[in-house]
Amino acid sequence: MPWLSILMAVPVLGAVGVALLPKGSDKLAKQLALAVSLVVLALTVAMAVQFSPDGNRFQFEEKYAWIPSFGVHYGVAVDGIALVLIALSAVLVPIVILASWHDAEGATRLDLKSEVVPPKRSAKTYFALLLVLEAMMIGVFAATDIFLFYVFFEAMLIPMYFMIGSYGGVQRSYAAVKFLLYSLFGGLLMLVAVIALYVVAEKDTFMFPELIGAIQDPTTQKWLFAGFFIAFAIKAPLWPFHTWLPDAAAQAPAGAAVLLVGVLDKVGTYGMLRFCLELFPEASKFFTPLVIVLSVVGIVYGAIVAIGQTDMKRLIAYTSISHFGFIAMGVFAMTQNAQSGATLYMVNHGFSTGALFLLAGFLIYRRGSARIADYGGVQSVAPLLAGAFLIAGLSGLSLPGLSSFVSEFMVLIGTYERYAVPAIIGATGVILAAVYILWMYKRTMNGPTAEAVKGFTDLDGREKWVVAPLIAVIIALGFFPKPVLDVINPAVDQTLTNAQVTDKQPVSTVAEKKGAGQ
């Protein structure tokens, strides 16, 4: 069964269906979009349970010639890393649709619309765009043909551009254009590198598995690495390519921000892990010190700037810049623990930041403002909302027992195995995260209840359904990450082999003793 093609076809057909609905049937559009996304989720689960971690690296393979004269294929397949990221997307989309129920209408409950502008397009279009985006997110992680990957990489920008530019806040045009220009610039560099790779490799194909090890010359590797890496560093984004993200995330509607930061940006770190490391192992080693430095700067810098933010969504965006620093550091630390941790981090960050953005969205919907100073004492009037916000926040600061702790711990310990000093500096992010999360929580939720907050209602039924699955996943993966790690680990093993590195061994005999016993 062509699982992956079906996974992409269903949301595309759903999007067409939603778009073809008559004008004014916004409610039906939402329900249809939700149903389609739930079907995609069910299909993803059905596929995932058939994935065998110990089997071939790439499973559910499909390969058809697309432009035969240049060896371009429609090639899709997943390894463990791609699978968990597709699963992340499939889980997030229905949640985002449910959360965005009123967002595309620009409605707020209180008459404080200072920062809310009416959308340019209909609600129905918004949900159609969401479904198109879902198909592309699945495609970009599933693509095994590098050209196909590039096409998805670029095409993904279009629905996101419209979601920010047509449904966002006051400065949405500026933010959308900035987002697009940054991404386009990176995309162009990647395009050049993709073509050059094809030319230099002389394999007459764009299929990723066949291109592994094709480039041997170190200088060529470095140039091609740079082309791919800059595109991914802008996408992720790494410091100093990050300034588009706070604008885009703050201006995007909450649901779009979740997919932007939770999934789209992961394409950058995923690309580093998949393409940069495996296609250009020598260059990766050469550039590792640079990337590690950028990552560590990003971790600390993102966190410090987050502390100083006055706008909730911008604050969350900056925390993500810090978190992307962790992910990139884990990818380039080149140890099993760090890379498995980085992959798990991509998944966990999607859930925890997703929860934070959506809850911030619920707050903004009630108050009509994203300014932290406009809140205060929410916990006294809406304890459930505050409690959920706290759990999401604690996940953002990687509290043990919640999912993000496992990944952050693995990244740090894995980095420490090889690069002790960067890991130590990165670990200060643990302290800074407590500052930015708890201070935001205190200013919005604690203290005497602000006048404009007094009318707040607590989470309603729909909102509870948005929050509950996210929190359930965050806690479940916090105590039992094994199922996900078991899927990720073999793929990371393979990546490390192709990147031509071996794990570092501890100096003592405990490991040897244990190894001998096995």
Add this chain to the structure above:
Amino acid sequence: MQSPAEIVSHAGGVTGVSWLMIALPLFGAAVLLLGGRRTNAWGHFFGVAMSLGAFAVAVVTFVELLGLQPEQRRRDIGLFEFIPGMVDLGMLIDPLSISFALLITGVGSLIHIYSVGYMSHDRDRRRFFAYLNLFVAAMLLLVLSDNYIGLFIGWEGVGLASYLLIGFWQHKPSAATAAQKAFIVNRVGDFGLLIGIFTIWTTFGSLAFADLTHEVAGQASEGTLTAIGLLLLLGACGKSAQLPLQSWLLDAMEGPTPVSALIHAATMVTAGVYLVVRSGAFFEAAPTAQLVVTIVGVATLLAGAIIGCAKDDIKKGLAGSTMSQIGYMMLGAGLGPAGYAFAIGHLITHGFFKANMFLGAGSVMHAMNDEVDMRRYGALFPVMKITAVTFIVGYLAIIGFPLLSGYYTKEGIIETAMHHNQILGWLAVLGAGLTGFYMSRMVFMTFFGKKRWADDAHPHESPAVMTWPLIILAIGSIGLGAFLVLGNRFMNFLSPAVGLPQPADMPEPHVFGVGTAALATLALVAAGAAFAWFRYGAAEVPAVAPRASFLTTFARRDLYGDALNEALLMRPGQWLTRIAVFFDNRGVDGLVNGLAAGIGGTSGRLRRVQTGFVRSYALSILFGAAAVVGALLYVGNI
């Protein structure tokens, strides 16, 4: 010297289900939090039941452990694979962990019961019990885990519970700020603990206590072991409010008083001592790290005592005293196997008498309309006799009145320290003298002298649900010390977990059971108490604090710890944040925007141009694809 026993994996018996100890209170917290208002009517009883259930499991496990030969009393119960290839979660039941488990669930249950009365007027009582249950579960996870990751999860779990409970009255800005401060300061300690764990992992390739024996630790270089020791100590300083991470504990008194008794006196704040003792394999091979532990302990025991001398707020006075007593424990823990049994023993007796006094203080506050200023107390003995008598028992125990609990355990620490290093020993004696002063001051100001009550105060004895826990804790404060210390009972009990000291490390037994150090301590304590009597018992205490000397102000302001933090960390941090935000807006982003504007004329025009360009973005992709095809064609022809 006798090394700890080997850890063997366990099968069968009640010990096999000892995970129920953690699961019951965790379940309680989940039910109370998820159940919402529906559970308001019975939630507090449910919370008490879950805590008592955990206590019952702990007792049965303890009895089962006693039935084994001493060298078999380290049982490992594997639970599940956590991070494949790195660590499995499981529980280590040994004399050390079960001692903690009994203290946590025993004293914890008494405090649960007390809280039924204390919080009866609070509309959020159910939430309070949910957090208390969460705390008990996390604290048990901390001490029962068989590896450093499980320990760390519990470590942060108690931090969360502490945060939630300090900020329980979150509508008060002071409470919210104190909660936040506690969490962040603790995170500084956690940073150290994390790096310590990383170093253990990269050095030894395991995080399980069963693998990290003295023999294994001995294979690493002393430098590495010292680093591990100091990093773990940083973690311990955060959790146990030791210098230089002490400042959060005094503010933590914003929480309801039962919280102060359970978390910020009896159990959580002693976790640092547990960590040091549990990591004995590293510390004992790193004398420098041990020396630093003892120095931190002595510095904190003096600092806490000095702060305690100047506080008029009864809870803050007790908080200073807690710092100080944990300083004693830390000192004992730094002395190696000779000090472990006294450190943990003092931790247990302190758990009783300090919880007793905190709950007593709560009973007084309950009677005095939540007044905490001792200058507004006085002459309360006749109106609340049970509270007063039990408080005084706790007081006699803490100052080391002969034959009471604190006497045996604290004296053990002082004598072992004296035997180890005279300077440490005499400073510890000095701290005991200060304890005699500030605790006597507290008792005289509260229960004796003249009434200085507010006009609307009508003090009365608290209900039985509050006084019975006081009575039980008072009994422990009387007899527990002698029971543990006489005949080295506790030292022998603990030895499978922590080893036995070499005879040369132990102070020699005295002919009449009382040595120079003990006599000096008693003399200083008596002098301190007498001085307190002249100042606060016999003389009149002004209802408003008089202008203070420099030294008193120094102590009242917590030795300027907060001022120091503010000057060294907060202010520079704020500036750094502001500069970073400015730089990010104007620098990085400004550069990019400026470049864009420079290329396209004004940025406004650029935006319009770009937007137009973007509209036809699909076309541009097509164009890009065409370019690719063209390039490929060209290449293909070559």
